[in-house]
Amino acid sequence: MPSIWARAVSACRTGIIISKTSSRTRAKYKAYIATVLTQAGFDKPQERSQAIFALEDKIARVHWSRVESRDADKTYNPWPTAEFATRAPGVDWVRYFTNAGIEKQPQLIVAQPSAITGMAKIFAETPVATWQDWLRFQLVRAAAPVLPKETVQANFDFYGKELTGAPQLRDRWKRGVQLTEGALGEAIGAVYVQRHFPPEAKAQMDQLVANVIEAYRTRIAELTWMGPETKKRALLKLSTFRPKIGYPVKWRDYSGLEIAPGDAYGNWKRANAFEVAYYLNKLGKPVDRDEWFMTPQTVNAYYNPPMNEIVFPAAILQPPFFDPNADPAVNYGGIGAVIGHEIGHGFDDQGSKYDETGRLANWWTDQDRTEFKKRTDALSAQYSSFEPLPGLHVNGDLTLGENIGDLGGMENAYTAYKASLGGKPAPVIDGERRPALLPRLGAGLAVADP
Ligand SMILES: [Zn+2]
Incomplete structure (x- = not known):
């Protein structure tokens, strides 16, 4: 099938697992974690990267296969929020839900019950320092597109080159468009429709x-x-x-989102917070069809x-x-x-x-x-x-x-x-x-x- 067709039908994120290359990919991932920590100015990057990798390895092992993950029946598990403490011990769930802004929900749909139970156990067993390192790594990794050039390049070398086989980093202006799209998608869409539809x-x-x-x-x-x-x-x-x-x-209303010229990182952070607030605000209201x-x-x-x-x-x-x-x-x-x-x-x-x-x-x-x-x-x-x-x-x-x-x-x-x-x-x-x-x-x- 021509690739443009494949692109058009890729909404459901199907894919294939290439097991032969996975040991190489794992080694590259460990190295990437160490690079990110080094770039962010943390000491002992090798040691920390080993611990972060070991933690992610454990988290991955309690998750389901991709085939099971697309089963609509198996992934529909309503759990009363009050029962998380007994069903998945190891996490202070009340505190977690409160900090996440979802404490008023009477129930949540759990996609992979054994993963929630497994992760709660891993949470309790893992030293706080490892979780802190993991969060540091995740923050820098997620923000990579708006950080200095070498962080962008390291991010591309792993996620682009190693994982998808992309030969080179896209032009800066294209990455800029992608970021703006992520933050203000429908605002750009309104202009696009006027011009092209x-x-x-x-x-x-x-x-x-x-x-x-x-x-x-x-x-x-x-x-x-x-x-x-x-x-x-x-x-x-x-x-x-x-x-x-x-x-x-x-069209979606973006008037509550502050965009400051020259502040790419701040804009990225505010756009993410704006997005989370947008979805939380839907709770308890009728579905917007x-x-x-x-x-x-x-x-x-x-x-x-x-x-x-x-x-x-x-x-x-x-x-x-x-x-x-x-x-x-x-x-x-x-x-x-x-x-x-x-x-x-x-x-x-x-x-x-x-x-x-x-x-x-x-x-x-x-x-x-x-x-x-x-x-x-x-x-x-x-x-x-x-x-x-x-x-x-x-x-x-x-x-x-x-x-x-x-x-x-x-x-x-x-x-x-x-x-x-x-x-x-x-x-x-x-x-x-x-x-x-x-x-x-x-x-x-x-x-x-x-
Ligand atoms: Zn499809």
């Missing part, structure tokens, strides 16, 4: 979304393995999908299960994904497949656990769920057999949601394109009838007959 694009997108939803409706109705009861619920869910296109109906979790200038899209919404920022509504003047085949093959991908997430192995209102509530009959799992298992096995680099296989269970999205996206976009022709043959462009028949992409699909 014509109203006609929105109208065309509304039509494309409606047609891809219609394709899903047709294909779900035609499924031979799904019973009428589950079908009814699937179609109900499909009918309540809320598309958000281009940019939010109301108009909120966006990506800025309009982001080339990406997402499906949000608890709100049953599909969201397409303005920046992905540009060539090569979308061109208001292109032949429909181009747009169905580009943004149409992205629309289908996001809808597909509503019916993927995890998204399908949420009902039409966004509740984590089973709406499947047992038999249909078993049939569904047979097909998703086959798709997972197919992807696990792919070997993009020698000895390196895709983890089909980890990437399953994305693979279901891709496959459903392509098939439904193609169905929608064919329907849009209204029975006429596809026009001939540049001597070719486009698009050529799509190859079969997978063994089975959430909402398609295998």
Whole structure:
């Protein structure tokens, strides 16, 4: 797949673990911790870095695998706040919640109970001095983008070069844009939309979304393995999908954030505090269904299960994904497949656990769920057999949601394109009838007959 496509569908952060390089990466990480401590002026950097690394190693070991971490059922564990002390002893939880500003919450959703229990134990066992060093390291590491050049470079050498294989540090002005985006994303988005998102694009997108939803409706109705009861619920869910296109109906207010010229570190610190306060302020209030979790200038899209919404920022509504003047085949093959991908997430192995209102509530009959799992298992096995680099296989269970999205996206976009022709043959462009028949992409699909 072209990388731009991979970028568009990377919202769910799937990935692969390269175990061969992990011992080298661990050594580099230890060295990086020591470098940061040295740059920040602390003595005994080697010794301190060993202790910080050992602590992080322990913390990592009580956490779940990435496959388990994406399981919507397993990660939904409401804990009464009053019970943390007995369920996870080792931390003064009342003090912790009070300092974090969440002491009034009657309960919290714990994603990984054994990690909370494990970390509380580690907290109690670890000397305060080690925690202090760990916090020092974390502060400098997090602030690296606004610190002197050598700290920026050390940060890039580890997180950029070692972890992602990026050959060189991006230009300073680009890093400046990235930081400003992180602090004032929607303020920049408002300007971006004014300059780059014509109203006609929105109208065309509304039509494309409606047609891809219609394709899903047709294909779900035609499924031979799904019973009428589950079908009814699937179609109900499909009918309540809320598309958000281009940019939010109301922009975020940044008036409480103080920006001081010439004070990059101060601006970064204030922006972080502003962000934390923004989210804490939501507690106890109704959910804001108009909120966006990506800025309009982001080339990406997402499906949000608890709100049953599909969201397409303005920046992905540009060539090569979308061109208001292109032949429909181009747009169905580009943004149409992205629309289908996001809808597909509503019916993927995890998204399908949420009902039409966004509740984590089973709406499947047992038999249909078993049939569904047979097909998703086959798709997972197919992807696990792919070997993009020698000895390196895709983890089909980890990437399953994305693979279901891709496959459903392509098939439904193609169905929608064919329907849009209204029975006429596809026009001939540049001597070719486009698009050529799509190859079969997978063994089975959430909402398609295998
Ligand atoms: Zn996705």
